[in-house]
Amino acid sequence: xxxIKKILIANRAEIAVRVISTAREMGIKTVTLxxxxxxxxxxxxxxxxSYFLEGETLAQTYLNQEKILQIAKExxxxxxxxxxxxxxxxxxxxxKVKKAGLIFIGPxxxxxxxxxxxxxSKETLEKIGTPLIPGYHxxxxxxxxxxxxAKKIGFPVLIKASAGGGGxxxxxxxxxxxxxxxxSSAKNEAQKAFGNDIVLIEKYLEGPRHIExxxxxxxxxxxxxxxxxxxxxxxxxxxxxxxxxxxxxSEDLREKICQTAVEIAQGINYVGAGTVExxxxxHKNFYFLEMNTRLQVEHPVTEMLTGVDLxxxxxxxxxxxxxxxxxxxxxxRGHALEVRIYAEDPDNNFLPVIGTVYKIGNSxxxxxxxxxxxxxxxxxxxxxxxxIAKLLTYGEIREVNIERMLSAIDDHPFLGLxxxxxxxxxxxxxxxxxxxxxxxHFIQENKLEKEKIDDEKKAAALAAAILLSSSSTxxxxxxxxxxxxxxxxxxxx
Numbered sequence: 001x002x003x004i005k006k007i008l009i010a011n012r013a014e015i016a017v018r019v020i021s022t023a024r025e026m027g028i029k030t031v032t033l034x035x036x037x038x039x040x041x042x043x044x045x046x047x048x049x050s051y052f053l054e055g056e057t058l059a060q061t062y063l064n065q066e067k068i069l070q071i072a073k074e075x076x077x078x079x080x081x082x083x084x085x086x087x088x089x090x091x092x093x094x095x096k097v098k099k100a101g102l103i104f105i106g107p108x109x110x111x112x113x114x115x116x117x118x119x120x121s122k123e124t125l126e127k128i129g130t131p132l133i134p135g136y137h138x139x140x141x142x143x144x145x146x147x148x149x150a151k152k153i154g155f156p157v158l159i160k161a162s163a164g165g166g167g168x169x170x171x172x173x174x175x176x177x178x179x180x181x182x183x184s185s186a187k188n189e190a191q192k193a194f195g196n197d198i199v200l201i202e203k204y205l206e207g208p209r210h211i212e213x214x215x216x217x218x219x220x221x222x223x224x225x226x227x228x229x230x231x232x233x234x235x236x237x238x239x240x241x242x243x244x245x246x247x248x249x250s251e252d253l254r255e256k257i258c259q260t261a262v263e264i265a266q267g268i269n270y271v272g273a274g275t276v277e278x279x280x281x282x283h284k285n286f287y288f289l290e291m292n293t294r295l296q297v298e299h300p301v302t303e304m305l306t307g308v309d310l311x312x313x314x315x316x317x318x319x320x321x322x323x324x325x326x327x328x329x330x331x332x333r334g335h336a337l338e339v340r341i342y343a344e345d346p347d348n349n350f351l352p353v354i355g356t357v358y359k360i361g362n363s364x365x366x367x368x369x370x371x372x373x374x375x376x377x378x379x380x381x382x383x384x385x386x387x388i389a390k391l392l393t394y395g396e397i398r399e400v401n402i403e404r405m406l407s408a409i410d411d412h413p414f415l416g417l418x419x420x421x422x423x424x425x426x427x428x429x430x431x432x433x434x435x436x437x438x439x440x441h442f443i444q445e446n447k448l449e450k451e452k453i454d455d456e457k458k459a460a461a462l463a464a465a466i467l468l469s470s471s472s473t474x475x476x477x478x479x480x481x482x483x484x485x486x487x488x489x490x491x492x493x
Contacts, residue, residue, distance in 0.1 A: 004028055004079045004103060004319050008072040009047070011083030012062060013373025014390070015295075016043035019081050022311040031075045033068065035061040037383050042375055049075055062086045065093050069100050079103035079318060081311075085385075088294040089116055105318040107272040107293045114268055115291040119162040119200055125288055128267040130260065133279060133287040135202035137162075147179050149201050156204040159183055161190035161197075167237030168193040172204055207282040207439045209248050210234070210289075213261035214302045216313060217270040218323045225258045226302045226310075227332045231277075232440045233427060235350055240420070241427055242298040242338045244305050247398065247436025248280060257286055262327075264291065273299070273314050282439075297340070297390070300371055304336040304394045334394055335401045339424045341372075341389040341414065343380045346423035347450050352386040355379070358416035360389075367394045368408045380417060388414065398436070402428055423448060 007023055008031040009016045016032050020043065023030045032047035035055070044050050051071050053061040063086060072080055080097050082088035082105070091109035098104055106112075115121045119137045126132060135157075136149035150157045150173065159182055161169025169190030171182040183199070191197040214226040230246035231239045249257065261276035275296045277289040299310050308330070317323065344352050356379045360372070372389035374380070380388060393408050395401025406428055409421050426448040432438050439445075 002078070002319070004315060006031065006048075006075065006077045006079075007105070007315075008068070008075065008077040008080045009033070009043075009083065010062070010068050010080050010087055011085070012038055013041055013043060013384070014371055014387075015083035015373070017046060017373050018371060019083065019311055020046050022309055022315070026312060026315065028315070031071065031077055033062065033071065037381050041373055041378065043373055051075075058086075065090075065096060069096060069102075072097075072102055073100065077102065079105050079315075081105040081314070082294070084294050084297055089292070091116065103318050105272070105314050107270060107274065111268055111270050111274075112293045115274075115293050117162055118160065118290055119198060121291060122200070122288070124268065125264060128264065130264055130267075130288045131286060133202045133205065133289075135200060137200045141198060143180055143183055146183060146199070146201055147176070150179055151176065153201060153203050156206075158202045158204040159186045160200045160202060161186065161194060162200055163190065163194040163196040163198070169197075169199065170237065205279055205281045205287075207441070208232075209246070209280040209438075210239075210277065210440050211246055211249070211257060211280050211286065212275050212277040212296070213258050214296070214299070214310070215261050215265045215270070215274050215276055216310075216317065216323060217265050217272065217274070218317045219271055219320055220322050221269075222323045223262050223265045223270065224323060224325070224327045224330060225262050226306050226308065226330060228254060228257060229298055229301050231298065232438055233433070233442050234440055235346075235443050239298065240340050240342070240424065241433075242301050243398075244301050244336050245332060248284075253284060253286075260286075260288075264288070272317055273310055297387075298338055300369060300390060300392050301336045301338045304369065304392055305332050305334065306330060307333075334396045335398045336392060336394050337401050337405050338390055338392045339405065339409065339428075340387050341391060341412075341424070342420045343386045343388050343414075343417055344420055345418050346420050346448075350420075352382065353380075353418045354382050355417040357388070357414045360414055361412040363408055363411040365393075365404070365408070367404060368392070368411070369394075370412060388417075388419070399434075402434065422450065426451075 006029040009019050020030050030047040032043045032050045033053050034044040035053050038044055055061050080102055087093040089112055091112040094104045094109040114124055122132055122137045134153055156174045159171045169186050171186045173179050173182045186199055187197040210231045211228050212231055213228050217223040228246055229242050229244045231242045233241035257278055264276050273295045275292040278286045279289050280286045303310055344350050357374055359376050369392040374388055391408055391412055393401055393404045395404050406425055409425055427433055430446055
């Protein structure tokens with residue numbers, strides 16, 4: 001297969017900037033897209049070419065498949081990188097890209113279809129022999145029948161929409177009397193969100209941990225893993241802190257989980273970057289949860305730990321090359337930690353906020369990485385996900401790295417905007433987190449209340465606000481440090 005010379009990035013903000021960075025290092029030209037709301041974001045001017053997507057809705061802009069393919073053809077792009085979200089796990093789009101004579105930098109549409117449906121994926125993996133959470137994932141959806149299945153499984157159970165994610169169409173049912181109402185609610189929400197009201201019934205695991213494994217396959221039948229990431233600190237079923245290695249795993253258990261992930265990828269002839277998500281119960285039994293057939297938001301955790309540029313690897317595999325190393329050549333060293341910075345108020349039910357970021361902080365440490373798609377002066381709008389940045393740190397040992405992250409959070413204020421930075425510090429300072437003794441219920445079980453501010457701190461904050469308002473009305477792009485200036489070297493592959 002010919003080398004890729006130009007990539008159209010069918011995404012926006014942080015992930016678009018991320019792909020541009022690696023493509024530039026590989027001598028590959030890039031094309032980006034931007035909506036009216038995004039015309040001043042870095043991804044709109046960092047690429048070699050950038051094109052305006054007319055329209056107000058996602059259907060008219062970043063989900064407009066025909067328009068995106070038209071731009072790809074007009075710019076003579078060789079490939080399309082979908083990033084994550086939007087069209088990244090859309091099998092129909094992957095097929096259209098291929099039929100247009102372009103390379104889809106992602107897995108085959110067949111893999112997307114198999115793993116994109118929770119019910120279908122479990123049926124497939126049952127044949128492979130993958131450990132699955134006890135439950136029902138058959139075709140019958142009659143309410144009384146599903147109640148009988150729930151009783152067989154034993155309460156508490158989890159009702160889960162077969163399609164989609166993000167916690168939509170998901171209900172925990174603790175006793176039989178609650179079942180019918182919860183089922184109706186889950187089905188209605190799933191239908192509205194995904195156009196599909198089919199649900200699964202699973203045993204609800206108490207005290208679980210969320211462990212995911214980064215896998216990669218090529219067209220030549222090779223599959224490797226890049227170890228695990230612990231993603232148990234979540235709010236509303238969305239991750240806010242990730243780390244690797246997981247403090248919950250022994251070396252033996254780590255090997256078993258990672259090898260199971262490889263076997264799953266091999267079983268479906270998977271090509272490209274993928275993440276196999278597992279649930280670990282309090283007895284250290286692990287079960288398959290789902291597979292994300294794309295690059296994950298938290299992929300930089302793995303990059304920092306292994307020194308491998310996963311976007312570069314995506315491009316190499318997409319153009320038909322073999323994986324450049326075998327499993328025993330991939331090393332996990334030290335500890336990597338990521339926190340997601342959201343434009344939201346954790347002390348007001350995590351409600352999203354809008355505003356202008358007048359100044360983004362910076363760190364002098366070579367062990368700190370900030371991935372973001374905004375810059376000084378960016379206005380945060382209500383039109384997209386409120387995640388505005390990912391902050392990562394690396395350390396030789398976990399305890400040192402947690403302290404490094406606390407310092408890094410202090411070094412990276414997003415002045416002018418309410419964010420969850422202070423809340424993230426509360427998480428990192430919590431004694432259960434420090435001991436590595438936490439589950440997916442961490443946030444619900446711990447009162448991470450805001451620290452009371454004394455008068456001296458209030459006076460200092462007021463002075464800073466007055467100084468900011470008088471000095472930050474005009475921000476020069478030339479003064480902005482590139483978000484990629486802080487990234488350490490990747491392994492050359």
